[in-house]
Amino acid sequence: MSLLKDLPELEKAGVITSETAVKIEAYYKSQHGSSTNKLFVVFGILGAILVGLGIILIIAHNWDELSKITKTFFAFLPLLVGQFFCAFALFKKKESVAWRESTSAFLFFAFGSSISLVSQVYNIPGNLSSFLLTWMLLCLPLFYVMKSSITSLLYLIGITYYACETSYWNFPTSTSYAYWALLLLALPYYYHLLKNKTKSNFTSFHNWVVPLSVIIVLGTITDKFEELMFVAYISLFGLVYLVGESKFFASQLSFRNGYRILGSLGTIICLLILSFDDFWGHLRQKDFLFDELARSPELIVSVLIAIIAGVMFFFHFKERGIKQLKPIAPVFLFFIPLFILGIYTPYPIFLVNILIFLIAIQTIRVGAHHNHLGILNYGLLTIAILIVCRFFDSNLSYVLRGILFVIVGAGFFFANYWMLKKRKEHG
Known part of the structure; x- marks a missing residue:
């Protein structure tokens, strides 16, 4: 750093004191060391994963020529190697994040390879869903013991894949209710990250992966009344958005706050889908038998999420008042009566x-109001997409459609021009 080189000259000239020079040097060294440590962690994890995959490929190339005993040995070899290095990291390199994360990542994939290889050698019956469930259950203690955030992320991705494989791709023969128990078992570690490592990049990734996983898997609840899932999803997006607007998350940068972005985008996308008549026409033709509806998982989940979101909204409104209320926050409350009205x-x-x-x-x-170009253009883009949607399902003339596009385009230009001019005047 050029500033570090100039420190002796600045100190000699009396611009800064010797104590200040020491503090500046220590600060820059700590920042450089932090950056180096992050790179070391990233490359350590990638290296561990590549080494594990390389071992598997080497074994796979010669697999048919090996005896059953040799196959069993090689099936357990990655697992034993992974456990050895994890134990070494846990007892000898406990303070090294790179060691803990990279060895845990290696062991995570070693579990998967060992399960699949042993199943293949001894012809143990099963399917992909049971394999994923066994794999994730075995890896569940790993991120608690090793305090490994990369393993926690891989676990969350794994249980999401398990739920999709079980309930989406094998529907309606099986369900993935075990996913919710697996997710709950991982939440204490996520809470630990939020409490102790708020600004960690791993925590930021969790802030995206956790809500995204729930959003993806919620649809697996669908049975006979799939129309109700729109109530469940809009309530979920409202809940996710309110979590992102809470005191803890609202103060964080946007890229660390996946809740707010996913909640807002999800709400708008759902409303845009519902701005077409197809859904509402189908809803009016649906026969809702009360006895079946009352026992349906869709209704139970919709009511449960709506109640939780309603409680969150009550405290959010009580804390901030109507003036600071964001437009996305109360949407789920408006949508519930709209849905009921749409039945008739x-x-x-x-x-x-x-x-x-x-x-x-x-x-x-x-x-x-907040002089924020991103929020401003988000609102303009929403109007533009709404106009595009109406372009395809309305009887408006092409001239009128063209005029609407010109108006929106001009709005983009003048709104951004005004905002930039305002910033320049106050800057």
Whole structure:
């Protein structure tokens, strides 16, 4: 660093004291060391994964020529090697994040390879779902013992894949209710990260992976009343957004706050889908038998998520008041009566379009008030997408459609020009 080289000259000239020079040098060294440590962790994890995959490929190349005993030995070899290095990292390199993360990542994949190889050698019956479930259960203690965040992320991805394989790709023959228990078992470690390593990159990744996993898997609840899942999803997106707007997450940078971004985008996407008449027309033709509906998992989940989101909204509203309320936050509350109305009348399609438009206008207003180009353009983009949606399912003339696009394009230009000019005047 050129500043470090200039420190003796600055100290000699009396610009800074010797104590200040020592503090500056220590600060820059700590920053450089932190960057180096992060790179060491990343490359350590990648190296461990590549070494593990390389061993598997070498064994696989000569697999058919090996005896059953030799195959069994090589099936357990990666597992034994992984456990040895994990024990070494745990007792000898306990303070080294790179050692703990890289050895844990290696052992995670070693578990998977050993299970699959032993099953193949001894012809143990099973399918991909049972394999993934066994693999994840065996790896569950690993990130608690090793305090390994990369293993926790791999575990979350693994149980999400398990749920998709079980309930989406094998529907309706099997269900993945075990996913929710597996997720709950991983949450204490996530809480530990939030409490003790708030600004860690691993924590930031968890802030995206945890809500995204729940969003993906929620659809596996679907049985006979799939229309109700829109209530469940919009309530879930409202809940996720409110979590992102809580005191703990709201103060963090956007890339660390996956809850707020996923909640907002999910709500808008759901509303845009519901701005077409296809869903509402199908909903009006659906026969909802009360006895079946009351016992349906879709209704139970929808009501449960809506109640939790409602409680979150109550405390959020009580804390911030109506003036600081973001336009996305109360959407799930408006949608529930809209859904009920849509069972009997065609009016909700019109009201949903109005709701999207009002959200976009309010978002533009918030962006202008806070001098935030990202929020401003998000609102403008929402209006533009809404117009595109109406372009394909309306009877408007091409001239009128063209005029609407020109107006939106001009709005983008003038809104950004005004914002940049305002920044320049106050900058």
